[in-house]
Amino acid sequence: MGFSEKIRVLHVDLSSGQIKRQELDDEVARKFIGGRGAGTYLLGTLLKGQEDAFSPENPLIFATGPLTGTAAPTGGRYMAICKSPLTNLVACSNSGGQFGAELKRTGTDLLLITGKASEPVYLLLEDEKTEIRPASHLWGRDTHFTTAAIKKELEMEGAKIACIGPAGENLVRFACIINDLHRAAGRSGVGAVMGSKNLKAVVVKGSSRPEAKDNELFMDVVKDRVKTLQENPVTGQGLPSLGTKVLDNIINEHGAYPTRNFQTGVFESTDEVCGEALVEKGYLKKNRGCYACPIKCARVTELPTGAKGEGPEYESGWALGAAVGVKDLIAITEANYLCNLLGLDTISCGLTLACAMELFEKGIIKREELQGGPALEFGSSEALVFYTQKMAYRDGFGKNLAEGSLRLAKSYNAPELAMAVKGQELPAYDPRGVQGQGLSYATSNRGGCHVRGYLIAPEVLGIPEKLDPQATEGKAHWVKVFQDLTAVIDSMGMCLFTSFALGAEDYLALLNAFTGRGYTLEEMMECGERIWNLERALNIRFGMSPESDTLPERLLKEPMPEGPQKGNTVRLSEMLPEYYKLRGWDENGIPSGETLKRLGLDQV
Amino acid sequence: MAIDVRIFGPLRLDSGLKAISIDALEGQRRLRDILLELGSLKGLETLRAVATEGREEGAPFIILVDGKNCMLLQGLDTLVKDGQRISVFPPSGGG
Numbered sequence: 001m002g003f004s005e006k007i008r009v010l011h012v013d014l015s016s017g018q019i020k021r022q023e024l025d026d027e028v029a030r031k032f033i034g035g036r037g038a039g040t041y042l043l044g045t046l047l048k049g050q051e052d053a054f055s056p057e058n059p060l061i062f063a064t065g066p067l068t069g070t071a072a073p074t075g076g077r078y079m080a081i082c083k084s085p086l087t088n089l090v091a092c093s094n095s096g097g098q099f100g101a102e103l104k105r106t107g108t109d110l111l112l113i114t115g116k117a118s119e120p121v122y123l124l125l126e127d128e129k130t131e132i133r134p135a136s137h138l139w140g141r142d143t144h145f146t147t148a149a150i151k152k153e154l155e156m157e158g159a160k161i162a163c164i165g166p167a168g169e170n171l172v173r174f175a176c177i178i179n180d181l182h183r184a185a186g187r188s189g190v191g192a193v194m195g196s197k198n199l200k201a202v203v204v205k206g207s208s209r210p211e212a213k214d215n216e217l218f219m220d221v222v223k224d225r226v227k228t229l230q231e232n233p234v235t236g237q238g239l240p241s242l243g244t245k246v247l248d249n250i251i252n253e254h255g256a257y258p259t260r261n262f263q264t265g266v267f268e269s270t271d272e273v274c275g276e277a278l279v280e281k282g283y284l285k286k287n288r289g290c291y292a293c294p295i296k297c298a299r300v301t302e303l304p305t306g307a308k309g310e311g312p313e314y315e316s317g318w319a320l321g322a323a324v325g326v327k328d329l330i331a332i333t334e335a336n337y338l339c340n341l342l343g344l345d346t347i348s349c350g351l352t353l354a355c356a357m358e359l360f361e362k363g364i365i366k367r368e369e370l371q372g373g374p375a376l377e378f379g380s381s382e383a384l385v386f387y388t389q390k391m392a393y394r395d396g397f398g399k400n401l402a403e404g405s406l407r408l409a410k411s412y413n414a415p416e417l418a419m420a421v422k423g424q425e426l427p428a429y430d431p432r433g434v435q436g437q438g439l440s441y442a443t444s445n446r447g448g449c450h451v452r453g454y455l456i457a458p459e460v461l462g463i464p465e466k467l468d469p470q471a472t473e474g475k476a477h478w479v480k481v482f483q484d485l486t487a488v489i490d491s492m493g494m495c496l497f498t499s500f501a502l503g504a505e506d507y508l509a510l511l512n513a514f515t516g517r518g519y520t521l522e523e524m525m526e527c528g529e530r531i532w533n534l535e536r537a538l539n540i541r542f543g544m545s546p547e548s549d550t551l552p553e554r555l556l557k558e559p560m561p562e563g564p565q566k567g568n569t570v571r572l573s574e575m576l577p578e579y580y581k582l583r584g585w586d587e588n589g590i591p592s593g594e595t596l597k598r599l600g601l602d603q604v
Numbered sequence: 605m606a607i608d609v610r611i612f613g614p615l616r617l618d619s620g621l622k623a624i625s626i627d628a629l630e631g632q633r634r635l636r637d638i639l640l641e642l643g644s645l646k647g648l649e650t651l652r653a654v655a656t657e658g659r660e661e662g663a664p665f666i667i668l669v670d671g672k673n674c675m676l677l678q679g680l681d682t683l684v685k686d687g688q689r690i691s692v693f694p695p696s697g698g699g
């Protein structure tokens with residue numbers, strides 16, 4: 001494959017069976033980079049706004065960036081983009097592994113799937129050949145069975161597979177897409193949208209490696225940045241040795257480790273479940289990396305019970321651990337494996353259970369409602385594993401859980417007990433201990449999320465410099481810059497974890513060397529800003545009210561009860577107006593006409 | 605009483621040490637001196653360099669005193685009192 005400046009779209013309509021190829025204008029590539037940016041742009045051209053997330057009109061887009069499938073360090077990422085059934089806003093979930101790179105090798109940048117198949121099917125992309133194949137025999141099966149069965153059926157060496165489990169089929173609102181067995185496009189229910197299309201899997205097998213505009217230059221830049229990543233203490237040592245789970249103790253010692261549905265920020269049993277314990281107990285077997293990744297943060301684990309898999313990573317281990325008060329590392333790891341098999345997002349799964357446990361603790365959910373299931377008590381490993389299974393099948397009380405924490409809590413007239421923003425469950429940092437992260441949560445375009453602006457890096461980890469986590473001054477600026485740069489990294493097709501070692505100039509060098517687009521630093525950052533505003537504008541078109549730029553009441557009003565952050569709440573009102581101003585949005589959070597015009601988004 | 609030091613991450617794995625109790629001597633000690641003392645233990649040698657190589661807050665190590673980053677106190681010159689707790693993390697990231 002030669003160098004391609006155009007963004008190549010393969011459009012498969014599952015209702016009609018039609019398969020078409022199209023290209024997006026050069027202008028789109030330049031303005032939106034690719035991946036997250038270009039995929040979201042495409043989404044915006046297809047949805048009017050009021051469509052139901054489960055309707056055939058809602059497209060599902062697998063988007064690779066210009067650097068996906070190249071030698072760029074961590075250049076194997078893709079995004080699954082659609083309207084979310086959890087938030088009713090833009091869903092845009094990133095995943096690594098090998099799938100994205102292989103999709104690119106088939107000669108497709110964006111795979112656009114519309115419509116709904118009348119029977120379960122899977123999609124096979126083999127270079128230029130595209131085939132819709134029957135999948136009724138796989139319906140109801142877990143992700144590992146499905147992956148193995150397709151491999152056997154096709155006998156295709158090197159094929160990579162992304163699929164859904166029972167959770168996606170049963171339209172659990174936070175079902176994920178699992179690729180390469182262990183990697184997840186996790187959040188916002190992209191797997192449920194795939195299920196609503198009767199699409200069980202996408203299989204890719206390609207043979208053409210993407211080429212840079214200037215290969216020699218690109219390889220020089222790559223070599224240099226790989227070295228930076230290897231020499232950096234975080235990406236060269238910290239992440240490879242303990243993975244993301246090195247954070248359990250850091251965040252807990254900091255007093256911001258959300259425990260029992262964010263009732264406190266200190267988990268008394270962290271020593272039992274932390275990354276260090278995973279090694280000391282001998283469950284960690286080795287680390288593994290995604291495509292072209294020198295960091296290799298993934299954990300390959302095996303339990304004394306004989307069960308094997310990957311994970312838990314920090315977020316998953318927390319959601320299925322401290323968030324539900326469970327201190328049994330075996331149960332946590334098993335629940336994590338189960339989520340991967342059933343195709344459930346671990347964060348939303350854990351936090352929906354946590355919400356149910358608090359409702360139970362307060363006597364709002366009654367024992368009789370559990371239809372014979374175990375008591376929903378904080379700390380119960382039995383409840384954790386039992387209800388994880390039940391929610392994937394919408395069985396018994398699992399039916400209520402499958403709707404996510406906000407819908408669950410609302411059904412009991414207690415929405416304040418859902419630790420969610422815009423309907424999506426929050427991740428593993430209590431923002432009462434990290435003010436900027438609080439602003440980042442409140443303004444994230446996909447609701448509760450840590451990978452849209454990871455303020456933990458400067459506020460807790462001191463990267464690239466240390467900020468006072470309790471200060472609010474200046475945080476709006478940091479949040480904006482992080483959000484914009486993250487949009488760039490995601491759109492390029494690289495992993496966010498590289499940003500512990502690389503800065504904006506490094507991404508610019510990689511992007512320019514590959515595409516030859518000759519962006520200036522300002523232009524590249526403006527692309528990030530444009531993508532952010534595009535998502536915002538689409539969210540407003542989808543019906544988002546800017547009043548939802550807030551946090552659960554608990555985090556704004558209930559002072560942290562103990563630990564280093566005792567007495568703190570999130571002082572959102574000290575940061576939000578400044579943030580709107582910096583963004584060029586009016587005081588109600590609506591992008592002004594002028595801002596949209598400056599970014600070339602006035603048509604949106 | 606004494607000063608309670610918690611060791612985390614690869615440092616814990618290398619040294620096999622989780623928690624160390626340090627004598628508070630006259631009731632309080634400089635953080636830098638505590639790190640120097642810890643640096644004489646097997647597996648914790650890098651803490652010597654953290655204490656001596658002059659970087660204000662011990663960065664890129666993360667050093668907390670009662671949950672507060674020492675950088676927001678007096679850096680490595682922070683006086684740690686009897687009964688306080690120090691947490692030491694090697695450079696870390698995740699998400």
Ligand code: SF4
Nearest residue numbers: 289290293295297495
């Ligand atoms: S840093 Fe971790 S998540 Fe990112 S690409 Fe590498 S192995 Fe995958």
